[in-house]
Amino acid sequence: MRVYNFSAGPATMPVEVLERAQSELLDWSGSGMSVMEMSHRSKEFVGIAEAAEARLRSLLGVPEDYAVLFLQGGATGQFAAVPLNLAGPGATAAYVSTGAWSRKAISEAEKYLEVRTVADEAPTNYSTVPAEGSLQVPGDAAYLHYTLNETIGGVEFPYVPDAGDVPLVTDASSTILSRPLDVSRYGVIYAGAQKNLGPAGLTLVIVRKDLLDRARQETPAVLDWTAMAGAGSMLNTPPTLAWYLVGLVLEWVEEQGGLPAMAVRNRDKADLLYRAIDGSGFYSSPVEASARSWMNVPFLVPDPALEKPFLEAAAEAGLSGLGGHRSVGGMRASLYNAMPIEGVQALVDLMTDFEKQNG
Template sequence: MSRVYNFSAGPAMLPEPVLEQVREELLDWRGTGMSVMEMSHRGKAFVAIAEEAEAELRALAGIPEHYEVLFLQGGASLQFAMVPLNLLRGKGKADYVNTGSWSTKAIKEARRFCEVNVAASSEASRFTTIPPQAEWRLDPDAAYVHYTPNETIGGVEFHWVPDTGDVPLVADMSSTILSRPLEVERFGLIYAGAQKNIGPAGLTLVIVREDLVGHAGPGVPSMLDYRTHAEAGSMANTPPTFAWYVAGLVFKWIRDQGGLAAMAERNRRKAEKLYAFIDGSDFYHNPVDPACRSWMNVPFTLARPELDGAFLEGAAEAGLSTLKGHRSVGGMRASLYNAMPEAGVDALIDYMAEFERRHG
């Protein structure tokens, strides 16, 4: 069997050492005679797995004790609703910053529950940049400020954390969490789908400051109330046990790689190498403002779009998988999450150079 370099935006590749450990433990986890997938989530074995995973994450990301860590389901898309349902706290409006497709979806869902003030938007630039905070029109009466630090589709990323004063800052970190050090205390709430830097699809992390928990209105279903999950240790119902277990292994793998500082250096190096090649070519183009380019998702187009099919076919033959851009923007997209080795980026650049030589 030959593994490919998987550039998918998610579900994304996982670290091979983690997959190997999963394979080793798949039928019999530590002498229990059963797979983690077969365990009761309330049994001692899985409770130990869950507690260890949370401890690893807290240590890795420096999560203070006064923040709850929730292991939930429903993806980031469910959080588009859970955030306003829990964080409005009697207020009727919230601030949102619109920098791409996922911001737009979060705004659309929030409008079902409150008045949304779009404090800033880069839609006029086709979401290729980020409005400087000096231009934001924040409402001091907003319940919270929501933004998307990295837009997976457009490849636009904040390389700074907004200052929102006493208004809680909420971040959809699905595609950037654990890719670099994280100042948790600058946020009221962080949420992230797992399927990019954390583990398999099906798990959603929520890191929320304790004082923001317990304010859901009387009409909010109990399973959409953060307090329900905080009080039950994320086990108010059967959690995504296997994904939780694999996430714990990924947290340990990141720790063994040197932690988030080491991840940041590696991710920066991978991205800069690919952008440098694209910028040095007349055949490939990246549309994003260089100051806002994503480390995680690198979109690019070919000078001759009619060659897109041939490019993808040749890439697949070279062991470079899932490079097709999102249907809304076209072109190509290379996702460079934590598990993507630098050798994968080198292989992609070599292929791109050869393709340009033959077709440029």
């Protein structure tokens, strides 16, 4: 029996995708072998890879002057790849600090360049994002980096920051494919797959081609966007099974109506849960309303001693992955594309019953 999986990642996958992968596991399209057994140089896998890229470009509207890369190393690998590919020794880059993942990106970047933190939301305990139009980006910065959605803290930018002539870089790991995204506003978009794109093990990088050929000489080949773009993301053996599954997820998103349809269903799910939190005298949200994430919804009970009983009741009801990140506690519900609204309604019903019993 499948549960409703609210985990922040690796996260729930569309059942239709899992069933199709199951049916093709031993014999993909009459090849007599599994995708995980194929040579990545074979015409069969090259076809899988090309179809995935074409679907991604279509869904996101990726312009032709952008390269699309399917890499390894997670978004964490890109914390280093961004400065190594965009800034030479002695350069500076601007960063926005809105929570745990942007802080990790800053810490990694500081190994390679001078970081200028143009906004730090620490005074609000990372419950906000900077006001639109408030960022002062140095004109000599190699790029401006921000984390579109903080998976742990549940803080999300409701706007695209204005970086002026400085290339804009974003970690979109927990937002990618959840709604339309204007790729042309960015120099670089990167995202770990294990939330909306597919399983863990693959990382998407979308980079404007005029930003290629800037990598430092010491950049490892597997992190060098120019080298990877020239090799079709196959400079080394890629994560073939994950790439194939991402392709199936992209096909599923198309069948659901594309990103506009995803936006409607994701907005509806988030609204349903936030209404339950705000309409209660029992639960509370630690995030300012204007910065609340659609994808990751943290919430608190009035007494931390009630967290364990709540999670036990959730498990009994077939609701999994609701514990907050170990660094912040509380509860957190991740509402990625594959989470149906029925799962969110089941969570709201549990919250209502638990409040009646413990309020």
